[in-house]
Amino acid sequence: MDRAVPQTPPAEVRKILRQEVNFGCPVCGSPFLTWHHFDPPKRVSPHYRPEGMVALCLQHHKEADAGAYTIPQLKALKRYPYLRNAKLTAKFNWRRQLILLEVGSNYYISPNHILRIADKDVIWISHDSFGLQAVSLNLRTANGDSILKMEANDWVLLGEVEDVECPPSANVLLIRVPKKGIRLNLRFRSLTEVKLRERIIQKCTYFIWEPIRGCISEWPVAVCTIEGVFVWPIQVNLTSKQTTGPLNNVVSCCFKHGGGLTVHKDGGITF
Numbered sequence: 001m002d003r004a005v006p007q008t009p010p011a012e013v014r015k016i017l018r019q020e021v022n023f024g025c026p027v028c029g030s031p032f033l034t035w036h037h038f039d040p041p042k043r044v045s046p047h048y049r050p051e052g053m054v055a056l057c058l059q060h061h062k063e064a065d066a067g068a069y070t071i072p073q074l075k076a077l078k079r080y081p082y083l084r085n086a087k088l089t090a091k092f093n094w095r096r097q098l099i100l101l102e103v104g105s106n107y108y109i110s111p112n113h114i115l116r117i118a119d120k121d122v123i124w125i126s127h128d129s130f131g132l133q134a135v136s137l138n139l140r141t142a143n144g145d146s147i148l149k150m151e152a153n154d155w156v157l158l159g160e161v162e163d164v165e166c167p168p169s170a171n172v173l174l175i176r177v178p179k180k181g182i183r184l185n186l187r188f189r190s191l192t193e194v195k196l197r198e199r200i201i202q203k204c205t206y207f208i209w210e211p212i213r214g215c216i217s218e219w220p221v222a223v224c225t226i227e228g229v230f231v232w233p234i235q236v237n238l239t240s241k242q243t244t245g246p247l248n249n250v251v252s253c254c255f256k257h258g259g260g261l262t263v264h265k266d267g268g269i270t271f
């Protein structure tokens with residue numbers, strides 16, 4: 001076997017390992033997963049055979065590296081993971097006086113709603129008991145069945161999905177439900193003034209940067225980027241280039257301070 005096998009297993013192997021443990025560490029249920037080689041261990045022979053690997057959280061990966069589990073025990077964890085009846089749940093520890101939302105190529109600084117579709121709040125800002133901002137969102141199927149509910153950065157998976165991806169850095173959440181046409185990419189990052197300026201000027205124009213900078217007093221700033229396809233109550237596509245509502249109405253590179261975007265049933269979009 002080639003010793004130069006890269007550290008990260010291929011995407012399809014990672015997906016198999018996530019799916020077999022129902023997207024949570026098979027010991028404790030944490031969704032923040034890493035990839036443990038045990039049969040054989042990586043130091044013996046580097047490989048990416050899913051049957052000799054298991055997804056574990058960082059803590060239980062370290063315990064497994066130290067020898068806490070036998071090979072039969074790890075195989076049993078793959079067959080009978082922690083998450084069989086319990087729900088996948090976790091939280092983001094990103095709370096700030098101000099979070100800049102970057103949603104479908106528009107920018108928002110808001111004390112409340114960010115994206116409202118046909119009178120339903122889909123993405124909004126919540127406040128914790130210290131008055132700090134955190135992000136909330138509602139991801140549902142077109143019928144209104146809940147897939148993911150996030151309330152002030154605490155989230156719980158409520159529906160059936162094909163894939164959930166959360167690296168242990170705990171700043172990213174990717175959800176895929178292709179059967180229902182649903183996708184979510186959510187990422188928190190901390191950006192300096194220089195980095196944010198660069199990002200906004202590349203994506204949009206200099207003219208949007210100035211008003212955004214004028215609203216941010218503390219650097220680096222926490223930025224929460226949300227892209228994906230929301231189908232409830234009506235479909236809205238959020239990409240890195242634009243927000244597309246019904247009738248292909250498009251909005252991009254807008255900045256709203258103090259509120260959000262409303263997509264109306266008739267296809268109209270208002271700030």
Ligand SMILES: [Zn+2]
Nearest residue numbers: 025028057060
């Ligand atoms: Zn664990």
